[in-house]
Amino acid sequence: MVGKVNSRTLASDFDIEPLGNFGVAVPDADVTRLSDEGLARLLRMLYEQRFVVLRTGGLTKADYVAFARRVGEPIRLSRDPDWPEIAPITNIDNDTERSMRGAGHWHTDQSFRQTVSSVTMLYSVRAPQRGGETLFCDMAAAYRALPDDTKRRIDDLIVVHRHGVSVAARPGDHTPLPPPGWDQGRTAYHPLVRKHPVTGRRTLYAPTGTSQGIRGMPERAAARLLNALCEHAFQDQFVASHAHRRFDLVMWDNPTTMHRATPLAAATGRRDTRLIHRISLRGTPSVFMA
Numbered sequence: 001m002v003g004k005v006n007s008r009t010l011a012s013d014f015d016i017e018p019l020g021n022f023g024v025a026v027p028d029a030d031v032t033r034l035s036d037e038g039l040a041r042l043l044r045m046l047y048e049q050r051f052v053v054l055r056t057g058g059l060t061k062a063d064y065v066a067f068a069r070r071v072g073e074p075i076r077l078s079r080d081p082d083w084p085e086i087a088p089i090t091n092i093d094n095d096t097e098r099s100m101r102g103a104g105h106w107h108t109d110q111s112f113r114q115t116v117s118s119v120t121m122l123y124s125v126r127a128p129q130r131g132g133e134t135l136f137c138d139m140a141a142a143y144r145a146l147p148d149d150t151k152r153r154i155d156d157l158i159v160v161h162r163h164g165v166s167v168a169a170r171p172g173d174h175t176p177l178p179p180p181g182w183d184q185g186r187t188a189y190h191p192l193v194r195k196h197p198v199t200g201r202r203t204l205y206a207p208t209g210t211s212q213g214i215r216g217m218p219e220r221a222a223a224r225l226l227n228a229l230c231e232h233a234f235q236d237q238f239v240a241s242h243a244h245r246r247f248d249l250v251m252w253d254n255p256t257t258m259h260r261a262t263p264l265a266a267a268t269g270r271r272d273t274r275l276i277h278r279i280s281l282r283g284t285p286s287v288f289m290a
């Protein structure tokens with residue numbers, strides 16, 4: 001486990017490029033040769049920056065899974081017996097501008113489960129020349145910017161989560177796709193404000209995505225509060241956009257971020273094809289111990 005991170009640990013260790021409001025890219029990142037110390041530094045940087053884009057020179061599925069296993073425990077996301085950890089995400093025969101189903105809504109991966117996800121990674125096998133960005137929201141910065149009386153009001157609230165359309169869904173949001181066999185009635189409970197176990201930083205956790213209410217609060221008041229927190233969080237200053245390049249491996253800290261896919265028309269050829277391999281991790285190192 002990585003020790004407490006102070007806010008000035010970053011830079012110098014890696015050759016990095018800042019990306020925008022937050023998030024950094026590491027050029028020439030060879031994750032197959034990363035030392036244990038290098039990996040610890042990379043995770044510290046991840047916790048500081050919310051997401052990190054590793055510009056790899058290309059990874060095999062075996063390289064990718066091996067790297068993910070060094071970071072944490074991959075969740076089974078696919079029925080493919082050879083690569084159960086890898087979920088392909090693509091616009092091949094899939095038009096998410098029209099279908100309105102999928103990841104085109106603000107969410108935090110696995111917030112509908114009691115065991116939430118620590119890190120998610122997207123590896124870009126094919127990237128379109130335009131579009132298909134993944135957007136991130138810095139929920140720790142959004143929390144920090146709340147007025148003190150709001151913080152006091154929300155600090156101990158527990159949010160009720162179920163897979164499906166959230167009570168704080170934004171206009172135009174996609175309907176999330178449940179994992180195979182998922183029982184839509186299953187409920188998980190997560191604190192609205194959580195402390196990151198590594199950095200100790202407080203963050204808003206998943207006010208939308210799968211949120212269905214707040215324990216002990218009337219439905220309409222809960223929906224109003226969650227919606228107001230979303231309005232606050234999804235302001236431009238807390239949002240960053242990642243345009244995938246081929247062979248990029250973008251990883252993010254789920255607890256302190258929300259993210260959404262940008263809807264994309266179905267591929268017509270090489271130039272507009274997006275194929276991404278997703279891996280999500282549970283447990284250590286960054287997951288909350290509830």
Ligand SMILES: O=C(O)CCC(=O)C(=O)O
Pocket residue numbers: 089103109132133134135259260261262276278
């Ligand atoms: O395709 C993307 O940009 C994000 C995908 C995603 O969020 C998901 O599969 O949970």
Ligand SMILES: [Fe+2]
Pocket residue numbers: 103107108109259
């Ligand atoms: Fe996601």
